[in-house]
Structures are given as C-alpha cells and as structure tokens.
Amino acid sequence: MAVTEQQQQAFIGKHLAEAQVAVELQDEDMVLNIGPQHPATHGTLRVVVKLDGERVVAADPVIGYMHRGYEKLTEYRSYPQVTTLINRIDWLSSFANEVPFIHAGEQIMGIEAPPRAVYIRTVLTELSRIATFLLFLGEMGAQVGAITPVFYGFRDREYVLNLIEAATGGRFHPNFNRIGGLKDDVPAGWIAETRRMMDKVFESCDTFENLLEGNEIFLARTKGIGIIPGDVGKGYGVSGSNLRASGVDWDLRRDAPYLAYPEVDFKVWTHPGGDSWSRYWVRLQETREAARIVVDLLDRLPSGPVMAKVPRIIKVPPGESWVRVENPLGEMGYYVVSKGATGPFRVKIRSASFSNVSILPWLLKGVYVPDLITILASLYFILGDIDR
Amino acid sequence: MPDDDLTDAEEPAAAEEPAAADEPAAEEPAILPEHVGMLAKLQADLGDALVEAVSNHGDLVVRVRNDAWHAAALAARSRLDCEYLSFISGIDWTSRPDPPNWDPDAPSSPVQPKEVTYGAAGSDGRFQVFAVVESTDDKIQVILKTDVDEADPHVASWTDVYPGADWHERECWEMFGVRFDGHPSLRHIYLPGEFEGHPLRKDFPLLSREVKPWPGLVDVEAMPGGAGEEAGDETAEAVAEGGE
Amino acid sequence: MGLVEQGKIPKPLTWLMNYSRKYSLWMYQWGLACCAIEMGAALASPRYDMMRLGVIPFPASPRQADLIVVSGTLTDKMAPALKRLYEQMPDPKYVISMGSCANCGGPYWDSYSVTKGVDQIIPVDVYIPGCPPRPEALLQGVVLLQERIQNEEMGPRWRGEPIIVGQPGAHDHLPETAVAVSSA
Numbered sequence: 001m002a003v004t005e006q007q008q009q010a011f012i013g014k015h016l017a018e019a020q021v022a023v024e025l026q027d028e029d030m031v032l033n034i035g036p037q038h039p040a041t042h043g044t045l046r047v048v049v050k051l052d053g054e055r056v057v058a059a060d061p062v063i064g065y066m067h068r069g070y071e072k073l074t075e076y077r078s079y080p081q082v083t084t085l086i087n088r089i090d091w092l093s094s095f096a097n098e099v100p101f102i103h104a105g106e107q108i109m110g111i112e113a114p115p116r117a118v119y120i121r122t123v124l125t126e127l128s129r130i131a132t133f134l135l136f137l138g139e140m141g142a143q144v145g146a147i148t149p150v151f152y153g154f155r156d157r158e159y160v161l162n163l164i165e166a167a168t169g170g171r172f173h174p175n176f177n178r179i180g181g182l183k184d185d186v187p188a189g190w191i192a193e194t195r196r197m198m199d200k201v202f203e204s205c206d207t208f209e210n211l212l213e214g215n216e217i218f219l220a221r222t223k224g225i226g227i228i229p230g231d232v233g234k235g236y237g238v239s240g241s242n243l244r245a246s247g248v249d250w251d252l253r254r255d256a257p258y259l260a261y262p263e264v265d266f267k268v269w270t271h272p273g274g275d276s277w278s279r280y281w282v283r284l285q286e287t288r289e290a291a292r293i294v295v296d297l298l299d300r301l302p303s304g305p306v307m308a309k310v311p312r313i314i315k316v317p318p319g320e321s322w323v324r325v326e327n328p329l330g331e332m333g334y335y336v337v338s339k340g341a342t343g344p345f346r347v348k349i350r351s352a353s354f355s356n357v358s359i360l361p362w363l364l365k366g367v368y369v370p371d372l373i374t375i376l377a378s379l380y381f382i383l384g385d386i387d388r
Numbered sequence: 389m390p391d392d393d394l395t396d397a398e399e400p401a402a403a404e405e406p407a408a409a410d411e412p413a414a415e416e417p418a419i420l421p422e423h424v425g426m427l428a429k430l431q432a433d434l435g436d437a438l439v440e441a442v443s444n445h446g447d448l449v450v451r452v453r454n455d456a457w458h459a460a461a462l463a464a465r466s467r468l469d470c471e472y473l474s475f476i477s478g479i480d481w482t483s484r485p486d487p488p489n490w491d492p493d494a495p496s497s498p499v500q501p502k503e504v505t506y507g508a509a510g511s512d513g514r515f516q517v518f519a520v521v522e523s524t525d526d527k528i529q530v531i532l533k534t535d536v537d538e539a540d541p542h543v544a545s546w547t548d549v550y551p552g553a554d555w556h557e558r559e560c561w562e563m564f565g566v567r568f569d570g571h572p573s574l575r576h577i578y579l580p581g582e583f584e585g586h587p588l589r590k591d592f593p594l595l596s597r598e599v600k601p602w603p604g605l606v607d608v609e610a611m612p613g614g615a616g617e618e619a620g621d622e623t624a625e626a627v628a629e630g631g632e
Numbered sequence: 633m634g635l636v637e638q639g640k641i642p643k644p645l646t647w648l649m650n651y652s653r654k655y656s657l658w659m660y661q662w663g664l665a666c667c668a669i670e671m672g673a674a675l676a677s678p679r680y681d682m683m684r685l686g687v688i689p690f691p692a693s694p695r696q697a698d699l700i701v702v703s704g705t706l707t708d709k710m711a712p713a714l715k716r717l718y719e720q721m722p723d724p725k726y727v728i729s730m731g732s733c734a735n736c737g738g739p740y741w742d743s744y745s746v747t748k749g750v751d752q753i754i755p756v757d758v759y760i761p762g763c764p765p766r767p768e769a770l771l772q773g774v775v776l777l778q779e780r781i782q783n784e785e786m787g788p789r790w791r792g793e794p795i796i797v798g799q800p801g802a803h804d805h806l807p808e809t810a811v812a813v814s815s816a
Contacts, residue, residue: 064578069743091666154677236552250524343498596742
C-alpha cells in the first residue's frame with residue numbers, strides 16, 4: 001500500500017472535520033410549529049415539526065382543536081336529533097355522513113327504504129362527492145401557489161350546492177335522511193336540471209385538468225412527493241382515494257355494496273404512484289365517475305314512495321350494527337349499539353380523516369417544509385372528520 | 389286511520405329482532421356459512437382463548453380473552469390477511485344516570501334501560517375494547533372484542549402489529565381510561581392536558597345538562613305580555629284566525 | 633394622533649376617516665369549522681365576492697388586521713389561541729361571530745369540550761345566526777359592521793375601550809336595524 005502516513009492523517013482529519021460539522025448541524029435542530037390556525041391546514045390542525053435545515057426530521061400532529069364530543073352527545077339524543085348532529089362531522093359532504101348511520105338504524109330495526117329513496121340517496125351521495133372534490137381540486141392548486149383554481153372550484157361547487165339545496169332545503173347540512181327513507185321527494189324539474197349541471201361538472205373537470213396537469217410547477221411540486229406504499233397505508237387505516245392512489249384496488253361501493261351501487265356499472269380508479277400527484281389524479285377521475293353515476297341513476301330512477309312505514313316515534317330494538325360506507329374522504333362507519341330506547345346507547349364513529357392523518361408522523365419524515373404543505377393538501381382531510 | 393298503520397309497522401320490527409340480538413347462542417345458526425372458515429382459522433391460532441363468536445348482521449364478531457388480545461391481532465393479520473385496521477375503540481356497558489330535569493316521557497330525552505345487558509358475543513363486565521380489521525384483498529372483515537377489568541382496565545397494545553393503532557389507542561385511553569400495555573406514549577389526543585376524567589364513561593356527567601334542561605323542549609315560547617293580559621286575548625284570537 | 637384618542641377630531645374629519653375605515657377592512661379569517669367553508673365561499677366565490685365591500689381577506693398575521701371573523705365551533709383547547717391572536721391585533725379592532733357555534737355553542741351546547749360562545753373569550757361586535765349562515769348572511773353582517781363603524785366615536789375605539797352592549801343610550805346613534813340584529 002502506497003499510502004503515506006501524511007495522507008492517512010489528512011484523510012482522518014478531513015473526516016473528523018466533516019463529522020464535527022454534521023454533529024454541529026444536528027445540534028441546531030429547529031422546532032417549527034404550524035397551526036393550529038394556519039391557512040394550509042384547512043382549519044385547526046397543528047403540526048409540530050423538528051427541522052434540520054429545510055428537512056423535516058420528525059413531525060408530530062396535534063389534533064383535538066375541533067373535538068366536539070360527538071360520541072358522548074349522541075348518547076343524550078334521540079335518533080332524529082343524532083342525524084342533525086352527525087351532518088356536521090365531515091361538513092363538505094354532509095349528506096354522505098347521514099347514510100351509514102341511517103343504515104345502521106334500519107339494519108337493527110329490520111326495515112328497508114323504498115327503491116326510489118335508495119336511488120335518490122345514491123344520487124345525493126354522489127353529488128356531495130362532487131362538491132367535495134371540486135373544492136379539493138381548487139385547494140390543491142392553491143397550496144402549490146396557483147390561486148386561480150380556487151375561484152373555479154368555488155364557482156362550480158355552487159352549481160352542485162344549488163342542486164342539493166333544491167332537493168333538500170339545505171346548502172350545507174341537508175338533514176334529509178330519515179330512518180326508513182327520505183323526508184321528501186325531489187322537486188319537479190330537478191332531474192332535468194341535474195343532468196344539465198352534470199355537463200358543467202365534466203366541463204369543469206376538463207378546466208382543472210388543463211389548468212393543473214400541463215403546469216410544470218404543479219408537476220414538480222407533486223410528482224414523487226409524499227409517497228405512501230400500499231401496505232403501509234393499510235396498516236395505518238388510510239382509506240378512500242388516498243389508498244386507491246397507492247395502487248390498492250379497494251372501494252366499498254363495489255366491495256361491500258350498499259345503496260344502489262350494485263346496479264350501477266362504474267370504474268374504480270387506481271394509480272400505482274402513491275404520491276401527491278396520484279392522489280390528485282385519482283380524485284379528478286372520481287369526480288368524473290361520480291357525475292357519470294349520477295346521470296346513469298337519473299335515467300333509471302324508479303317511481304314510488306320515498307318513505308317506508310315506520311312508527312312516528314323511532315324506537316330501535318336492542319342490537320348492534322356496524323355499517324361502513326365509502327365517503328368522499330374514505331371509509332366512514334358507525335358502530336351503533338341500541339338498547340331499545342328512543343336514542344342510541346353508544347355510537348362509535350369511524351371517520352376517514354382521523355386514520356388518513358395518523359400516517360403523517362411516518363409520511364413527513366425527510367420531506368422539505370414546502371412539500372409538507374402540498375402533502376397535507378393532497379391527503380385532503382376535514383378537521384371535523386379528524387376530531388369529531 | 390294513521391294509528392292503525394303505525395301499530396302494523398311497529399310489530400314485525402319488534403318481533404323479529406330480539407332473538408338475533410339478545411341470545412346469539414340460540415337455536416338458529418349463530419355463524420353464517422361464509423364465516424365458518426374464517427372462524428376456524430382464528431380458532432386454530434387462538435385455541436380456548438377464543439371465548440365466543442357470532443354472526444351479527446352479516447359481520448363476524450369474535451370475543452377473545454384479555455390476555456389473547458395481541459395474539460388475536462396477529463392471527464387476524466397472518467391467517468385472514470386482515471392488513472387494514474379500521475378502528476379500535478371501547479364501550480362502557482353500564483347504564484347512564486339520567487340528568488336531573490330529564491323528562492322521561494319526551495321522545496327527545498331517551499331513557500336507557502337500567503339493567504345492564506351486553507351486546508353481540510356477550511361480555512364479562514363493564515368495559516370492553518373492540519376493533520374492526522379488514523382484508524382489502526379478500527374483502528372480509530372481523531370485529532374483535534375483549535373484556536377489560538373494571539378496577540384496573542388494561543389490555544395489550546396493537547401498535548407493533550398495526551402502526552395505525554397508535555392514535556386509536558390514545559383516543560380509547562383518553563375516553564375510557566383503558567391502559568394499553570406496550571404503547572409508546574399514552575397521552576391526551578383530543579383534550580387539553582389538564583382535562584380530568586374520561587368522557588365516554590357512562591358516569592361522566594355533561595355539566596350543561598345538569599344545570600338546565602334541553603332548550604329545544606319548548607316548541608313555542610309564550611310571547612312577553614301575551615295571552616291572558618289586557619289586549620292579549622284579542623291578538624291571540626286574531627293570530628289563530630289568520631293561521632287557519 | 634393624540635387628537636384622535638382625546639376625541640377632538642372635527643366632525644367632517646371624523647366622518648371622512650370613518651368612511652375610509654369602513655371600506656378598507658383588513659379581515660383575518662379565523663375559520664374553524666363548517667362556517668369556514670361558507671366564509672370561503674363568500675370570499676372566493678365569484679357569486680358572492682365579498683371584496684366588493686372593501687373587505688380584504690389577506691393579512692398574513694392578525695397584527696395587520698382590523699377585523700376578525702370567527703366562524704365555527706370554538707373548543708376549550710382552541711380558546712387560548714384565539715385570545716392570544718386577538719390581543720395581537722392593533723386597536724381599533726372588530727369581531728364578527730359567525731354561526732351558532734361561535735355565538736352560543738350551537739348544537740354542541742351540552743358538550744364537554746366546546747366553549748359556549750366566543751363572547752366568553754373576546755368581545756363581539758356582530759353576531760350572525762345560522763348553522764351555518766349563508767354567505768349572504770355574512771355579507772349582511774359586514775354591512776352592519778360598516779354601519780357601526782361609520783357612526784362610531786373614534787376616541788374610545790382608538791383607546792381600546794370595549795364597547796358595552798346594552799348600555800342605555802349606547803346605540804342611540806345607530807339605525808334601528810343594526811341594533812336589532814347585532815345584539816340578537
């Protein structure tokens with residue numbers, strides 16, 4: 001070996017110096033507190049991150065700033081009052097929140113809603129999915145610095161909200177479901193109007209595609225960022241579009257059929273990427289698919305009553321039931337335990353965002369601070385759905 | 389006659405259910421055919437630690453002994469391929485003391501039966517921890533339950549089997565006071581650190597309910613200076629006529 | 633501006649300054665729950681377009697804001713943060729409480745973790761009822777606040793004195809509608 005002693009010492013010295021620099025840098029970890037009131041967290045999520053330069057070393061999401069105690073409050077309320085309450089869990093798709101709870105009640109009581117009610121429920125669920133995702137598409141642009149999509153998102157969402165309002169009387173919190181059916185039938189002319197609006201939804205999906213997918217900044221900020229492998233996502237209970245964007249072919253609308261979904265032919269979109277871009281892309285496709293489902297169902301809307309025969313005062317017999325559905329944000333379920341009273345004994349609410357966000361400590365390790373914001377945006381959570 | 393309709397509708401619902409919900413081990417098949425295979429696989433791993441199993445509204449409910457809770461997670465994950473954790477939560481089976489001012493006749497103030505009864509697959513005592521795991525490949529799910537000692541509620545943690553169990557167990561600890569042995573950091577998740585008590589225990593009172601009745605109970609408040617006072621009668625009549 | 637604090641501004645100048653202030657409200661969005669989406673719709677949606685009222689929703693920090701809109705459920709865990717950010721705002725400052733939860737706790741009136749009304753933490757100028765209020769209701773609330781600003785004495789507000797609602801004679805100078813809705 002022709003390494004002189006001098007060379008050897010120089011080598012050791014250089015590495016020592018480097019090691020020392022690394023140690024010094026490591027000592028200067030900075031703790032950055034994001035939230036609880038921050039525009040990028042869609043509300044009141046707080047994330048405490050430890051930074052090494054621009055890189056996140058550890059992240060600890062602090063939740064509970066929107067904890068309203070639903071599970072306790074349901075024990076003090078009767079079934080119709082609970083429906084009013086649970087509207088407000090995931091406030092972007094309120095109608096979809098009601099469905100699993102009503103199903104659980106109907107399952108224990110052993111009654112079934114008439115076919116027309118089931119179809120209208122399905123249509124309204126898909127409409128709330130469209131409303132949620134249109135806002136997502138707008139917000140996703142906003143979080144990478146494009147302000148225009150937000151305006152389009154809010155504009156197009158109004159069309160859908162108008163439809164929901166015309167049918168249910170509420171823009172936001174319809175409270176339209178009853179155990180045994182629906183409060184009312186849809187008004188005259190609503191079906192034609194909905195068909196017309198679905199064309200606008202397709203148009204606006206194209207608009208978003210043109211605005212975002214050709215945009216190099218958008219691609220650079222989302223492609224390959226925040227990758228969730230499918231099996232890790234499953235262990236954390238990540239569900240819905242987030243899981244499908246990781247290549248897991250799992251959609252409760254098809255795999256655990258409920259409402260009128262068995263009678264609809266629709267495609268479950270997946271993407272093998274698992275990154276922020278895949279999550280955006282899957283939601284864009286699902287918006288279109290939802291509009292297709294709506295049009296398809298409206299063509300075949302059965303006639304008949306919208307309410308089954310139920311007693312005026314709802315008393316659910318003793319029993320328990322676990323019902324889960326595919327909400328816009330993911331798997332939402334209610335574990336309802338009844339002891340025969342006018343109100344539930346215990347309601348466990350399984351909300352999608354809670355599990356979707358619980359992956360953050362794993363996911364945010366090693367990402368850069370600006371990417372943190374896009375990852376949060378692409379996971380798409382609602383604070384009420386996390387904290388309940 | 390609307391009243392007749394109502395009674396007609398009420399009876400079948402009341403007649404069908406209790407058999408399925410109250411006595412799972414009754415003469416009708418307690419386990420659906422599609423659940424037999426799943427149950428056999430779990431039974432092979434858990435042996436006599438599997439206390440009871442029942443099919444409830446199309447879901448397999450399995451109750452295991454407290455010391456086999458961790459083994460149950462491993463069995464579900466390895467034998468049934470249930471890689472997906474839906475949730476972990478708890479339940480308190482005791483009856484809730486009704487708040488003062490509670491009007492038991494009003495349908496809006498539900499009165500729960502005072503005797504303690506248990507749900508599907510039964511229970512040994514007051515607290516239970518239950519969880520749902522699913523298989524995204526085979527499209528199946530299992531509801532797992534275990535009993536927890538009332539005096540010293542604790543059970544093994546699932547965090548090493550399902551990483552997502554972390555938050556669910558923190559929530560369950562906060563809400564019911566059930567300790568999860570082996571959990572890395574059991575601290576408050578929703579409530580501020582100084583919060584006392586476990587809200588979802590049935591004996592945790594809602595203080596607002598203690599001090600005043602439900603404000604929505606009164607449909608229409610009497611107008612100030614309304615009926616019975618001076619000109620009040622005339623206006624009340626006028627309103628009634630206008631209303632008709 | 634010592635003159636302003638002492639309330640020694642000539643009337644036409646007061647009118648002019650109030651007029652300018654009411655049409656350049658920098659608004660800090662304190663979006664908490666469902667109402668935040670309706671607030672977003674009022675601000676970002678072309679249909680409602682709140683900016684035409686002179687409300688500018690982009691201050692990055694409460695230190696630059698004149699107006700704070702608390703929209704949604706305030707929990708006990710969040711309350712200290714709200715108080716802290718409110719105290720960071722420079723006087724004169726205004727608060728709009730949007731939605732039933734912010735007004736009084738709303739459907740969570742019996743919850744163990746919800747603050748029963750923002751006014752327990754900070755003083756409120758305008759309450760907007762509804763669950764959630766429509767964006768039009770928020771616009772109406774802003775218009776009412778602007779009426780209040782137009783008609784107010786500048787001295788006390790500049791000194792940071794709280795407005796005492798319900799004091800006899802406190803609202804005499806306001807149009808009747810403003811009083812009825814704002815103290816409802």
